Amino acid sequence: MQKATLLCALVALAILPAGRSVHALESVPVEHSVLIGLVNNNEPGFRAEVLNPTLDYLKKTLPNISFRTVDIAAYKAADDLMRTRPDFVIAPSDVFVTLSSSMSVHPLAVRKSSFAEDANRSLGSTVVALRTRSDINGIADLKGKTISASLPDSLGGWLAFAGELANQGYNPEKFFARIDFDTYQIPEVVGSVLSGRSDAGVLSTCQLEVAQERGLIESGKLKVLNRRNTPGFSCAHSTELYPDQIFGSVNENLSPDTLKQISIALLEMPEKRNTDGVTERDTTSFSWQVVGRFDAISRLFKTLRIGPYAYLRDWSPEGIVKRFSTEIIVVLSLLAFLALNEFRLYRLVRSRTSRLNALVEEKNRMLEELRNLNRRLHAMERNSLVSQMSSIIAHELKQPVSAIINYCAVLQMAIESGARDEGRMAEVTDAVNREAHRISQIVDRVRSYVKRPNSPHKLCRIAELVRRAVESFSHYADSTSRITVRIEDNGAQIKAEALEIEILFLNLLKNAGRAVNKNNGSIEVRTYADEKNVHVAVSDTGPALTPEQFKRLYDVCDSTSAEGLGLGLAIVRSIADAHSAHIQIEQLQPRGVRFTVTFEKI
Numbered sequence: 001m002q003k004a005t006l007l008c009a010l011v012a013l014a015i016l017p018a019g020r021s022v023h024a025l026e027s028v029p030v031e032h033s034v035l036i037g038l039v040n041n042n043e044p045g046f047r048a049e050v051l052n053p054t055l056d057y058l059k060k061t062l063p064n065i066s067f068r069t070v071d072i073a074a075y076k077a078a079d080d081l082m083r084t085r086p087d088f089v090i091a092p093s094d095v096f097v098t099l100s101s102s103m104s105v106h107p108l109a110v111r112k113s114s115f116a117e118d119a120n121r122s123l124g125s126t127v128v129a130l131r132t133r134s135d136i137n138g139i140a141d142l143k144g145k146t147i148s149a150s151l152p153d154s155l156g157g158w159l160a161f162a163g164e165l166a167n168q169g170y171n172p173e174k175f176f177a178r179i180d181f182d183t184y185q186i187p188e189v190v191g192s193v194l195s196g197r198s199d200a201g202v203l204s205t206c207q208l209e210v211a212q213e214r215g216l217i218e219s220g221k222l223k224v225l226n227r228r229n230t231p232g233f234s235c236a237h238s239t240e241l242y243p244d245q246i247f248g249s250v251n252e253n254l255s256p257d258t259l260k261q262i263s264i265a266l267l268e269m270p271e272k273r274n275t276d277g278v279t280e281r282d283t284t285s286f287s288w289q290v291v292g293r294f295d296a297i298s299r300l301f302k303t304l305r306i307g308p309y310a311y312l313r314d315w316s317p318e319g320i321v322k323r324f325s326t327e328i329i330v331v332l333s334l335l336a337f338l339a340l341n342e343f344r345l346y347r348l349v350r351s352r353t354s355r356l357n358a359l360v361e362e363k364n365r366m367l368e369e370l371r372n373l374n375r376r377l378h379a380m381e382r383n384s385l386v387s388q389m390s391s392i393i394a395h396e397l398k399q400p401v402s403a404i405i406n407y408c409a410v411l412q413m414a415i416e417s418g419a420r421d422e423g424r425m426a427e428v429t430d431a432v433n434r435e436a437h438r439i440s441q442i443v444d445r446v447r448s449y450v451k452r453p454n455s456p457h458k459l460c461r462i463a464e465l466v467r468r469a470v471e472s473f474s475h476y477a478d479s480t481s482r483i484t485v486r487i488e489d490n491g492a493q494i495k496a497e498a499l500e501i502e503i504l505f506l507n508l509l510k511n512a513g514r515a516v517n518k519n520n521g522s523i524e525v526r527t528y529a530d531e532k533n534v535h536v537a538v539s540d541t542g543p544a545l546t547p548e549q550f551k552r553l554y555d556v557c558d559s560t561s562a563e564g565l566g567l568g569l570a571i572v573r574s575i576a577d578a579h580s581a582h583i584q585i586e587q588l589q590p591r592g593v594r595f596t597v598t599f600e601k602i
Contacts, residue, residue: 033066037086093243101308109288117232120292121241125161149202156204206235469505515542544591
């Protein structure tokens with residue numbers, strides 16, 4: 001009896017962690033409990049070979065914590081987790097990645113089997129077919145055939161192989177004539193291939209080796225399609241490798257010390273060893289490693305458009321928004337920018353248009369004011385011209401009237417003396433008649449300026465107008481200066497009012513006459529023409545002008561005489577402007593001035 005008691009004590013000491021005693025183990029009180037959610041999977045013996053050894057180790061290592069479990073259905077894992085609210089969860093890596101996209105879960109460790117050196121590359125699919133099927137040697141040979149697999153949401157049982165098909169350019173949903181999904185890979189999937197019901201089957205990696213080792217499948221009966229070799233992984237596989245089962249935390253309010261203790265305990269959990277201390281090479285030998293990245297699973301989900309990328313299959317408005325959210329944001333931003341820019345341009349155009357309308361209105365107002373000013377100026381010019389013409393009548397007609405009186409006196413004396421020189425009397429009569437008609441024309445012209453704003457212009461020969469002006473100038477009593485006339489009578493014509501042009505030349509001649517009377521100078525009148533214009537130049541040899549006197553003559557249009565005698569050039573410029581003529585004034589050397597009037601030739 002004592003020996004049996006001693007033996008039991010030794011066994012208890014052997015199973016305790018180093019440094020602990022039976023009394024210490026029994027005396028550690030349970031501080032709190034944690035709930036672990038187990039997501040169901042179709043791996044044979046998972047609960048007995050993985051879950052129970054892990055829980056036993058945690059209970060022994062952390063006696064102050066009570067561990068409980070709850071089952072979670074894989075197809076509604078998120079809902080069950082929200083309902084049961086466990087502290088931790090053990091789930092296949094694909095389920096864990098799906099959960100991480102919808103809730104707060106954090107991976108702590110990943111299971112590493114004895115077949116893999118890297119736990120993050122330890123799970124995939126193995127596609128098998130009967131070795132006797134000579135018509136099936138690769139994945140391409142399976143097109144249009146039948147295949148068996150485990151659950152469609154199982155990473156190793158189907159998803160990894162579906163991703164391989166997609167990577168090779170095939171559509172997994174249309175590649176096979178029929179896909180049979182069974183609950184368990186062994187014996188259902190294997191049995192389907194062995195019986196010929198399916199042309200091929202999909203197993204999780206290492207399931208074929210375990211089944212052959214345990215005698216469930218005859219070795220060499222099946223062959224692996226699309227066989228790959230990955231360093232550090234000893235099982236045959238047909239696809240890329242992914243992480244295995246994940247142990248992660250779910251409760252964000254869990255004590256950091258508890259989280260730390262459980263994480264350290266998992267990572268320190270040793271692989272199962274036999275009595276000789278040699279690691280066993282079967283599925284009962286496993287450990288937990290640090291979790292790596294889930295990029296491979298994310299790429300697989302995106303390729304198959306499942307899990308977080310299931311929206312890629314959804315063409316509803318919500319699915320389209322989720323699928324093309326970045327593009328939609330870019331397009332909407334661009335449209336918003338264009339709309340804002342269009343609105344800005346509209347406001348700018350509206351503002352500029354308003355300003356332009358205001359400018360147009362201002363321009364129209366100014367044009368109206370300008371027209372009014374032109375009308376007033378034109379009226380003033382006409383009044384000025386009438387005034388000047390009246391001055392001409394008062395000043396210039398004194399000589400013709402005196403001449404008429406003298407002619408009449410001579411005629412009267414001839415009559416009283418009884419002289420009958422009819423030729424002389426006719427000449428006197430013609431002279432009187434001519435001067436009287438000229439006076440009448442001037443008076444009528446002055447009256448026409450008052451009655452109407454514009455005079456009708458007719459074709460006139462410039463040479464004829466110059467001759468008439470020179471002839472009129474020669475009849476004045478004070479016109480004693482010498483006049484030289486050089487007229488190029490080439491038939492040049494202008495469109496003008498003849499009397500006005502004659503008055504223009506007459507005024508130029510009279511001003512020149514006043515300038516040269518003081519020094520007995522001379523006057524020259526010359527006409528010449530070019531292709532477009534006809535020119536009339538009146539030059540005198542009057543006194544030399546100082547720069548100030550010439551500037552006054554040029555700018556103010558005053559008289560050519562230094563003393564400012566005569567009527568000036570105002571009437572000349574008025575008539576020239578009315579006929580679109582150009583007047584040029586030149587100071588001659590050593591003395592004198594030349595006026596050149598240019599008309600457009602018709």
